[in-house]
Amino acid sequence: MKSNKLQYIGGGILVVLILIQFIVPAHNLSNDNTNNISNKYPVSAEVQQILKTSCNDCHSNLTVYPWYSKIQPVAWWLQHHVDEGKEKLNYSEFLTYAPHRQFHKMEETIEMLGEHEMPLGSYTWIHGDAKLSTAQENLLKDWAGSVMDSLKANYPPDSLINPKKRR
Numbered sequence: 001m002k003s004n005k006l007q008y009i010g011g012g013i014l015v016v017l018i019l020i021q022f023i024v025p026a027h028n029l030s031n032d033n034t035n036n037i038s039n040k041y042p043v044s045a046e047v048q049q050i051l052k053t054s055c056n057d058c059h060s061n062l063t064v065y066p067w068y069s070k071i072q073p074v075a076w077w078l079q080h081h082v083d084e085g086k087e088k089l090n091y092s093e094f095l096t097y098a099p100h101r102q103f104h105k106m107e108e109t110i111e112m113l114g115e116h117e118m119p120l121g122s123y124t125w126i127h128g129d130a131k132l133s134t135a136q137e138n139l140l141k142d143w144a145g146s147v148m149d150s151l152k153a154n155y156p157p158d159s160l161i162n163p164k165k166r167r
């Protein structure tokens, strides 16, 4: 009796695992770069390369999906990171942001790098090559700083503050 019940449960789990393989989340593959940050702010080849290897999978319009991203429930978990990362900051859509948002996102970039919070630990665990050296971190921070300088030079100081925080 008991083993029969276990067989049912095991069989049920297997069926569910097979069925969810057919539910495929939308993929982030548009590669639309109309409003890419590099269309207005200089991005050196070196910085471009770092962004590509370490950030763009979650902060651009193009994710390079590994083979295991086709397996559920891994695919959902991965897509959730991509969606959340993109919503917070998308370098491919950067020029659609208001100047104060652009400014703040660069501030955040410097902060995240300073605290070694990005790229996410769960990502570098698999993507060893995405781990940043101190030199790479500094390059990215300097670049983000240069974008902020450029914003300061081109917009009045008021417009670089979030209107909700302005007094």
Ligand code: HEC
Residues within 6 Å of the ligand: 051, 054, 055, 056, 057, 058, 059, 081, 082, 084, 085, 088, 089, 105, 108, 109, 110, 112, 118, 119, 120, 123, 132
């Ligand atoms: C595996 C996906 C992933 C990768 C790779 C990744 N991020 Fe993120 N990033 C996220 C997620 C998810 C969030 C939102 C949650 C959080 O803040 O922890 C985020 C948040 C951020 C934020 C904060 C934005 C805000 O306004 O709150 C910045 C800045 C950032 N990431 C920069 C980077 C940089 C720079 C890199 C590369 C060095 C990078 N990220 C790599 C997923 C990723």
